[in-house]
Amino acid sequence: MAGKKMAIIATKGALDMAYPPLILGSTAAALGWEVQVFFTFYGLQLLRKDLSGIAISPLANPAMPMPVPMPVVVSVLPGMQAMATSMMKAKMKKKGVASLEELRSLCLEADVKFIACQMTVDLFEFSKSDFIDGIEYGGAATFLKFAGETDVCLFI
Amino acid sequence: MNFDKEFDASGLSCPLPIVKTKKSLTDMASGQVLRVVATDPGSVADMAAFAEQTGHQLLQSGSEGGKYVFFLKKA
Numbered sequence A: 001m002a003g004k005k006m007a008i009i010a011t012k013g014a015l016d017m018a019y020p021p022l023i024l025g026s027t028a029a030a031l032g033w034e035v036q037v038f039f040t041f042y043g044l045q046l047l048r049k050d051l052s053g054i055a056i057s058p059l060a061n062p063a064m065p066m067p068v069p070m071p072v073v074v075s076v077l078p079g080m081q082a083m084a085t086s087m088m089k090a091k092m093k094k095k096g097v098a099s100l101e102e103l104r105s106l107c108l109e110a111d112v113k114f115i116a117c118q119m120t121v122d123l124f125e126f127s128k129s130d131f132i133d134g135i136e137y138g139g140a141a142t143f144l145k146f147a148g149e150t151d152v153c154l155f156i
Numbered sequence B: 001m002n003f004d005k006e007f008d009a010s011g012l013s014c015p016l017p018i019v020k021t022k023k024s025l026t027d028m029a030s031g032q033v034l035r036v037v038a039t040d041p042g043s044v045a046d047m048a049a050f051a052e053q054t055g056h057q058l059l060q061s062g063s064e065g066g067k068y069v070f071f072l073k074k075a
Helices: A015-030 A041-047 A080-094 A100-109 A118-123 A140-147 B016-026 B043-054
Strands: A005-010 A034-039 A113-117 A136-138 A152-155 B005-009 B033-038 B057-064 B067-073
Touching: A005 A015, A005 A041, A005 A140, A015 A034, A015 A041, A015 A080, A015 A100, A015 A152, A015 B016, A034 A041, A034 A140, A041 A113, A041 A118, A113 A118, A118 A136, A136 A140, B005 B016, B016 B033, B016 B043, B033 B043, B043 B057, B043 B067
Parallel strands: A005 A034, A005 A152, A034 A113, A113 A136, B005 B033
Antiparallel strands: B033 B067, B057 B067
């Protein structure tokens, strides 16, 4: 039971895809596992100080439950993404689902190691000041060094 | 059943009941008992999996007044 390890690559920055790395990371840490999450491409959004821009789109998302059936042409309209995002966040709050900020704090508190992909940080011209404190920066070799020793390794 | 500390996870969804149960156990001594109350039906299976993997003993898992109640003995 002791000594298990998990590595996750978080590549997505949409609201729904932001949850799994943070849920699994915080839970594995609670089980006493050593956890590293490597954030690359759009996953870098999850490391930004301000997470309020993280959204969900009904566009090209046919499985998203909607209160009324919505033709694709309507999903394209301005404001639809903001509306879908605020509806989803309100529903999550009502159902007691943790916010991304809370899950992220729980991960950091439990010593989950967050690594930002240096290449994509440079690619998108992010500044280190855009990101929260307490994270590390590295590349593929950094990730694989730890990933090679893990029991669970996920690409999200 | 007697207990030393209580954590009310009512209204919280996965993974908060488990993650916060872990936090509640942190400042307890080995052998002390934590009572956890939850409303998330998923917590029944999750609490058993948590206990199995951490070595804390799940003394009792049941329901009371529409809520799930667990007694965990700290390892």
